[in-house]
Amino acid sequence: MKxxxxxxxxxxxxxxxxxxxxxxxxxxVFQRIDDVDDQVRAYLTLxxxxxxxxxxxxxxRYRKGDFLGQLDGIPMAVKDIFMTDGVxxxxxxxxxxxxxxxxDGTVVAKVKDSGAVITGKVNMDEFAMGxxxxxxxxxxxxxxxxxxxxxxxxxxxxxxxxxxxxxxxALGTDTGGSIRQPASHCGVVGMKPTYGRVSRYGVIAxxxxxxxxxxxxxxxxxxxxxxKAIAGHDPADSTSAKIPVPDYxxxxxxxxxxMRVGLPxxxxxxxxxxxxxxxVRAAVTILEKRGMKPVPISLPSTRxxxxxxxxxxxxxxSSNLARYDGVRYGVRYPEAKGLMEMYKKTRSQGFGVEVxxxxxxxxxxxxxxxxxxYYGKAQRVRTMIRREMDEAFSKVDVLLxxxxxxxxxxxxxxxxxxxxxxxxxxxxxxxxxxxxxxxSVPCGLSSEGLPVGVQLIGPSFKxxxxxxxxxxxxxxxxxxxxxPL
Amino acid sequence: xxxxxxxxxxxxxxxxxxLSGEEKERMEDQLGKxxxxxxxxxxLDISDVPPTSHVIDVHNxxxxxxxxxxxxxxKGLANAPERAGTAFKVPRIIEG
Numbered sequence: 252m253k254x255x256x257x258x259x260x261x262x263x264x265x266x267x268x269x270x271x272x273x274x275x276x277x278x279x280v281f282q283r284i285d286d287v288d289d290q291v292r293a294y295l296t297l298x299x300x301x302x303x304x305x306x307x308x309x310x311x312r313y314r315k316g317d318f319l320g321q322l323d324g325i326p327m328a329v330k331d332i333f334m335t336d337g338v339x340x341x342x343x344x345x346x347x348x349x350x351x352x353x354x355d356g357t358v359v360a361k362v363k364d365s366g367a368v369i370t371g372k373v374n375m376d377e378f379a380m381g382x383x384x385x386x387x388x389x390x391x392x393x394x395x396x397x398x399x400x401x402x403x404x405x406x407x408x409x410x411x412x413x414x415x416x417x418x419x420x421a422l423g424t425d426t427g428g429s430i431r432q433p434a435s436h437c438g439v440v441g442m443k444p445t446y447g448r449v450s451r452y453g454v455i456a457x458x459x460x461x462x463x464x465x466x467x468x469x470x471x472x473x474x475x476x477x478x479k480a481i482a483g484h485d486p487a488d489s490t491s492a493k494i495p496v497p498d499y500x501x502x503x504x505x506x507x508x509x510m511r512v513g514l515p516x517x518x519x520x521x522x523x524x525x526x527x528x529x530x531v532r533a534a535v536t537i538l539e540k541r542g543m544k545p546v547p548i549s550l551p552s553t554r555x556x557x558x559x560x561x562x563x564x565x566x567x568x569s570s571n572l573a574r575y576d577g578v579r580y581g582v583r584y585p586e587a588k589g590l591m592e593m594y595k596k597t598r599s600q601g602f603g604v605e606v607x608x609x610x611x612x613x614x615x616x617x618x619x620x621x622x623x624x625y626y627g628k629a630q631r632v633r634t635m636i637r638r639e640m641d642e643a644f645s646k647v648d649v650l651l652x653x654x655x656x657x658x659x660x661x662x663x664x665x666x667x668x669x670x671x672x673x674x675x676x677x678x679x680x681x682x683x684x685x686x687x688x689x690x691s692v693p694c695g696l697s698s699e700g701l702p703v704g705v706q707l708i709g710p711s712f713k714x715x716x717x718x719x720x721x722x723x724x725x726x727x728x729x730x731x732x733x734x735p736l
Numbered sequence: 737x738x739x740x741x742x743x744x745x746x747x748x749x750x751x752x753x754x755l756s757g758e759e760k761e762r763m764e765d766q767l768g769k770x771x772x773x774x775x776x777x778x779x780l781d782i783s784d785v786p787p788t789s790h791v792i793d794v795h796n797x798x799x800x801x802x803x804x805x806x807x808x809x810x811k812g813l814a815n816a817p818e819r820a821g822t823a824f825k826v827p828r829i830i831e832g
Contacts, residue, residue, distance in 0.1 A: 353811040447792045460790050489797035490790070558774045569751060576752070578824050583817035590829050595754040607753055611744075611763060612770060614751040628777055630787030635780070637788060670769055686791030711791075 254279040255416035256733065259473040260500075262419065263321040266313050273306040273313070273324030276419075277368050280326040283416045284370070287736055292392050293402075293412040295331050296339050297371040302326065305368040312366065321476045321500070323366030328418035330409050331372040332379055333359050334453035342455045343375040343405075345388040346581045346601030356453015357485045358422060358464050365480045370418050373408030377603045378572065379429055379457045381405050382675040385666055386605045393662070394436060395736040396701055400659040403433030403675075409467045410437035414734050420477055421467040426457050427560055428655075428679025430465045431691040435654035435704025438693045438731060440474045440721070441467045443679075445711045446686035447492035449478075450485030458567035459490075461560075461683040471692065471722040475499035478714060494712050502715045507723040508542035513647030517553035518678055524657045527703050530695035531653045534705040537727045538651070538720070546647050552636045556681040559636065561673060562616045562629035563684075568606075569613030575601060608669060633684050640685040644710040649720050651707055652678050654691040658701035678706060688714050692721050693731045700735070737775065739768040 254262070254276050265271040281299055288294055309324030318324070329335060332342050334352040336359075341347045355363065363369070376386035384392040384407030392407045394400040395415035402411040406423030410433035413421050423430040425443035434441025442465045449464040456462065466477035482496045514535065519528060535545055577583035577597035584600055587593035602610070616625035643650060655675060665672040682689040688711070691704035705724070709717035744764050748755050755763060809822050818825040 350815055353807055353814060486799065490792060490794060492792060555777055555780065558776045561770060561774060573752075577817060578826055580815035581817070587827050589831070590827055591752075593827050594752040598752055599754040602753075607755075607759075608763065608766060610751045610753065611747055612767060615743075615747045615767070618747060618750060625774070627787060628782060630789055631782040631785040632777055632780060633788040634785050635782065637791065669766055670773055673770075 253416065255283040255419070257419070258469045259321055259325050259420055259476050262325060263323070266324050267318070269313070273309040273368060274303065276324065277302055277306040277326050277370070280370060280416070280418060287395070287415055288417060290393060290398050290736070291395050291411050291415045291417065292390055293328070293373050293408045293415065293417050294371045295341060295374050295389060295408070298338055298369055302368050302370050309366050309368065319364070319366040320480070322362065322480050325367055326370045326419050327362060327367045328370050328373045328409060328412040328421040329359060330375055330406050330421070330423050332375060332424055332455045333422060334455070335359050335369070335372065338372060340372065340455070341388070342379070343377040343387045343389065344602065344606070346575050348388070348582060350580055354453065357450040357487060358481045359453065361481050362422070373412050373421065375408055376405035377606050378455070378568070379405040379424055379426055380568070380605050380609055382428070382432055382672055383665065384408065385662065386603055388603050391662055394659045395734050396438060397659070397699070399661055400701065401436065401662050403436035403655070403659060405429040406467065407433045410434050410439055410441065413437070413439045413467050413469060415736055420469070420473055422464065422481070423467050424454060424462055424464050425683065426461045426564060427683050428676040430467060431679050431689055431704070431706060432655050432676060434467055434691040436659040436702065438702030438734060439467055439469060440471055440690065440692050441465065442474050442478060442690040443682060443688060444478060444482065444714055445688045447490055448482050448688070448712065448714065450483070450488040450491045452485055452487035456571040458564040459571065460567060461564060463683070471718060471725050472500060472503060474690070475503055475718050492712065497715045499715055499718055503719055503722045505719070505723045505726050507538070507720050510543050510720065511546050511647040512538055512543045512720070513546050513548035513643055513650045515548045515550045515553065515643070515650055515652060517550050518652035522656050522674065522677065523653060526697050527653050527657060530703045531705050534694045534724060535651060538724055541723045541727055543720070548643050548647060548650065550639050550643060550681070552632070552639050553681055555632050556636055556684055557673060557677050559629045559632045559684060560680045561612065562625050563633065565609040565613030566616045566626050567613070569610045569617065572606070572610055605669070636681055637685045640681065640687055648716060649707050649709045651705065654678060654704035654706040658697040658699065658703050682708055687711050688717050690717055690721050692725060694728065696732060737771045739764050739771065
C-alpha cells in the first residue's frame with residue numbers, strides 16, 4: 252500500500268519501528284498532491300516548507316525514542332476556517348483573501364503539540380455555509396471518487412484530501428452536517444463531537460451555538476486518535492466543557508454485545524434514495540451480527556429540524572459576520588466616500604451569494620417585529636428536538652440513520668435551488684440542534700460507484716460509546732474499497 | 737409571510753449590504769421560498785415550551801483577573817486595510 256493511503260495508527264507503527272521516516276511520508280503526500288490536486292482541488296494553501304521542518308523534527312524525536320504520541324510525524328490537512336499562525340486563513344471567502352492569521356487557534360496548537368505535520372489549508376464553502384463546496388469564494392473542490400461530483404460540504408476539502416491520499420487525516424467543522432455529509436460523500440470517517448467537547452477558540456465563527464470541530468480520517472481508530480488530541484476544556488472558550496477526556500483509542504474493544512441501536516423511523520422516509528436506504532439497513536444487520544439489538548424509535552420533531560436550523564444558524568451568522576466591515580482586517584472597498592458606503596460596498600463585494608442570503612435571512616429573523624415569530628419560535632422548537640433526542644437515549648445506546656439522503660450529486664446540480672441544497676442536511680442537522688455527537692462511517696458504494704455513509708448518533712459526552720459501536724461496525728464490515736483516483 | 741421589495745431593502749440596510757436591482761429580485765424570490773418552507777413551524781403548539789439558546793448550561797464563567805500578554809500591536813494591525821501609526825484608519829465618520 253502507498254504510504255499516502257495508510258492510516259495514522261499503521262504509519263505510527265512504521266515510524267516507531269524505524270521502517271519509514273516522517274520526512275518520507277510527508278514527501279510522499281506532497282508528491283500525491285502534485286499528482287492529483289489539479290483534479291481534486293482540495294488545497295487553498297500549501298505549507299510545504301514548514302511541513303518538511305516539522306517532519307524533520309518528528310524524525311529526530313522518533314530517533315531518540317521520545318515521540319509525542321500517535322499523531323507525531325503524521326501529515327494533516329486543516330480546513331481553512333482554523334486560525335493558523337502566519338498562514339493565510341481565508342474561511343473560503345474573498346473578504347479574507349489576504350488575511351494572515353496572527354495566532355494559532357487552540358485545536359491547531361494542540362495538533363502541533365502532538366507533532367502533527369500540517370500540509371496546508373483546505374477548501375470549504377465560504378464561512379462554512381454550504382453542502383457541496385461550490386460556495387467557496389475561490390473554486391469548487393471535486394469528489395475524488397468521481398470528479399464530476401461534489402465532495403459535499405462545507406468541509407469538502409478536508410474529506411476529499413483524506414479520500415484522495417492528499418493528507419492522512421484532516422480537521423473540519425460541523426454546524427449542520429459539514430463534517431459528516433462530506434465524509435459520507437467521500438468514503439471517509441467523519442465525526443461531530445458533542446457541543447463543548449472541543450474548543451472553538453480560533454475557529455472562525457459561523458453559528459456559535461452549533462459549531463463544533465471534529466476529525467476526518469480513514470478509519471474509526473484514527474478518528475479516536477485525532478479526537479483524543481483535540482478534545483478538552485479550554486479557558487479561552489467558555490463553552491468548552493470541563494469534563495475529562497477519556498482515552499478514546501484504548502476504549503475501542505469492538506464489544507457491543509447486548510447494546511441497543513435505535514432506528515428512528517423519520518430518518519427512513521420520504522426523500523431517502525432507495526439505494527442509500529438499502530446500504531444503511533445492511534449496516535443494521537452487521538451490528539446485529541455483533542449482538543446489538545435494533546429498536547424502533549420515533550422522533551416526530553425531525554421534520555421541523557431543517558426549518559429550525561435555517562432560522563437559528565443564519566441568525567447567529569448575521570451577528571458573527573457583522574465583524575467583516577473593512578476596518579480591522581480583510582478586504583476593504585477602496586474608494587468609499589464615507590463609512591456607510593465603505594461598510595456596504597466592502598460587504599456586498601466581499602461576501603458571496605449564499606453568505607449574503609444567509610445574512611439577510613438571519614437579519615430578518617432577528618429584526619424588530621419578526622423576532623418572536625421566527626427566532627423565538629425556533630429556539631422553542633429546538634427545545635422540543637433536544638428533549639426528544641434525550642428521551643431516545645434513555646431507551647437506546649445509539650441511533651442509526653443515513654448520513655445524507657443521497658450519494659454525492661453532480662457539480663452544478665443544486666446551485667440555483669438553495670432550499671433543495673439545504674435539504675441535503677436533513678439527517679445531520681438534528682444532531683447539531685440537540686448538541687449531541689454523530690459519526691459517519693462508510694457503509695458501501697452506490698451503483699454509480701459513489702460512497703455512502705451510515706450515521707451513528709450518541710448522547711452528549713459519550714463519544715467513547717459512539718466510537719466503539721462504529722469500530723465494531725467497521726470490523727464486521729471489513730475493508731472499504733480504495734478510492735479509484 | 738410575503739416578502740416585499742421594501743422589506744428586502746430594509747433588511748439589506750440593517751445588514752449593511754448593497755444589492756443591485758437584479759439581486760434584490762432574486763433575494764425576494766429565494767427568501768420568500770425559504771420562509772414559506774420555514775412556515776412549517778406554524779403547525780406546532782409551542783407556547784408551553786421554554787426556548788433553548790444554548791445546549792450546555794453554562795452561565796457566568798469567572799476567572800481570576802490576571803495580567804497576561806496580549807497580541808502585540810504590530811500583529812494586531814498587520815491585517816488592517818489602512819492604518820495610521822498604531823490605529824486603524826477609516827474614512828471620515830462625521831460629515832461637515
